[in-house]
Amino acid sequence: MKKLFFSSILSLVALFTLTAPVAAVTFNFPTDQAPFTDLGKLLANLLFLLFFFAAFLAFVFIIIGGIQWITAGGDKIAAQSARDRITAAVVGLIIVVASFAISLIVMTLLGVNILQGEIIFPGADNPIFGPTDGGT
Numbered sequence: 001m002k003k004l005f006f007s008s009i010l011s012l013v014a015l016f017t018l019t020a021p022v023a024a025v026t027f028n029f030p031t032d033q034a035p036f037t038d039l040g041k042l043l044a045n046l047l048f049l050l051f052f053f054a055a056f057l058a059f060v061f062i063i064i065g066g067i068q069w070i071t072a073g074g075d076k077i078a079a080q081s082a083r084d085r086i087t088a089a090v091v092g093l094i095i096v097v098a099s100f101a102i103s104l105i106v107m108t109l110l111g112v113n114i115l116q117g118e119i120i121f122p123g124a125d126n127p128i129f130g131p132t133d134g135g136t
Contacts, residue, residue, distance in 0.1 A: 047103065054096040061089035 068082035 051096060051100050055093060058089045058093035058096060061092070062086055065089060 065082045065086035068085060069079055072078035072082055
């Protein structure tokens with residue numbers, strides 16, 4: 001017990017006497033080179049892209065399932081596989097639309113509307129929707 005107490009006291013003394021004070025440094029990052037300066041716009045872009053790609057993928061899987069169904073001929077297993085693919089794509093599309101509706105409800109309840117802002121892809125000159133004159 002004495003060793004533990006002695007080593008604790010020695011550690012505390014060494015901590016306070018051997019450490020040097022450090023001055024805080026302020027970093028100023030240039031905002032003109034940053035890919036984004038507003039977290040809300042970044043989240044709006046990500047949400048918009050997520051919903052777009054999910055709906056696009058559901059549409060592609062519906063088309064693929066339709067082509068599989070047409071080319072199945074008389075094969076019941078291939079036709080069932082095509083029907084299952086179309087059903088899964090429609091369910092996925094319903095989930096995407098429901099999640100979009102839920103996000104709109106949450107934004108309404110919180111009083112925030114991230115979809116009203118200007119959606120601009122990095123490197124693009126024109127907004128997807130929102131003000132086109134550069135105003136907010």
